[in-house]
Amino acid sequence: MSVFEVLERRGTWVLLKFTGAVALFLLLHLVRIPLVLIARVLEIVLHRVNGFATRVSTQAPAGPVNQFFHSTQARRGEATNVHA
Numbered sequence: 001m002s003v004f005e006v007l008e009r010r011g012t013w014v015l016l017k018f019t020g021a022v023a024l025f026l027l028l029h030l031v032r033i034p035l036v037l038i039a040r041v042l043e044i045v046l047h048r049v050n051g052f053a054t055r056v057s058t059q060a061p062a063g064p065v066n067q068f069f070h071s072t073q074a075r076r077g078e079a080t081n082v083h084a
Helices: 003-009 012-058
Strands: none
Touching: 003 012
16 A cells, blocks of 8 residues: 555545654654663673672772771780770
């Protein structure tokens, strides 16, 4: 069925509605493409940040965790954290 046959059988209003629906379909798919690309980039970035955070949080500390007090590797019975 050609455009002219649709115009003759159904009328101008139906042809305009169909053309508008096709145009809206194409427009929505053109708008969708950048959104999908942004979502993919965001997924990759979040995956890398997650891997970095996991690596950093599972490493053993390089130095003392508590830097405000001296080391507690003293002999048994000796109080090292008493500040009189």
